[in-house]
Amino acid sequence: MSTISPSRLYGSIQLRRNRGLAGLYLVVASFLILYALLFPGILSIGGFSKFTQNWFPLALVTMAQALLMLNGGITLAIGPLVSLGAVIAATTMEGVLGVPGGIVAVALAGLSIGAVIGAIVTYLRLPAIIVTLAGSFIISGVALILLPRPGGFIPDWLSTALAGHTPVAFLLLVLILMLWKAFLATPLGLGIYAAGDNPVGAFRSGVPVERVKVAAFALSGLLAALTGLFVAAQTGSGDPVIGTPFTLNSIAAAVLGGVGFLGGKGTMRGAICGSLLLSVMINVMFFLGFPPVAQYVAQGLIIVGAVAIPELLGVWRARR
Secondary structure (H helix, E strand, C coil): CCCCCHHHHHHHHHHHHCCCHHHHHHHHHHHHHHHHHHCHHHHCHHHHHHHHHHHHHHHHHHHHHHHHHHCCCCCCCHHHHHHHHHHHHHHHCCCCCHHHHHHHHHHHHHHHHHHHHHHHHHHCCCCHHHHHHHHHHHHHHHHHHHCCCCECCCCHHHHHHHHCCCCHHHHHHHHHHHHHHHHHCCHHHHHHHHHHHCHHHHHHCCCCHHHHHHHHHHHHHHHHHHHHHHHHHHHCCECCCCCCCHHHHHHHHHHHCCCCCCCCCCCHHHHHHHHHHHHHHHHHHHHCCCCHHHHHHHHHHHHHHHHHHHHHHHHHHHHC
């Protein structure tokens, strides 16, 4: 009886997960080259820093969304959690808690809210899209109660450190991706993929599917809340509605990166690439002089095309 070596098995799994990403990498590279031609300043340290600072929040919320999509779920509470994270940061850092206490408060809020939503979805067997939609209204209301209008306090040194003229945002993103890679080597990380791909098979193999799902929601909430912290440092204040655009953009970027809605399909690097494509695409259209309405139309067409073309190619190959 022949057996498959672990290295060959790992290679085949990675090949399956990365299928179709070569085209995405090519499209992203093309847009980056075009962007560099239109705006050569991006090649400087300052230009690169500003670009990555604008991309970083979208990359984080895309990771938060992709984490759930890989597990077979979805969340509509990303945007409100970003707003709540920004509000908590702006309302706690001036008091006795200071910056360390504010960061801990933001992280705990994201983790706990995500865990509660995950527990409701998992143990009450309710659709994630409904629970997170209801949760988004509650979270938005809490953010508005804490800070009815933009304001609060973010120390200047923190804004300079995170959103100054150095590529700190890019280094943070690299660090988070390294942590994600290490996380995938843990039973919990492996369980997220397994439970998303085949929950019944994963359960029979000993994966605690329910706990994995709750953990995925908790980690997603943590990433979304920390995004709010970064946005607050970027803008210098808290805003109770600043996260609104991130919900749909996180879904679009994850889908652009090849992450499937049914779980177990896609990679986090693909999702990050999708967020990069979305960011660069918007900047390129701006420098090309597209009016705002045309930008929305072009963005929608490119997203539909990026999602539809691989599917059409798959159908065409299957018929050959």
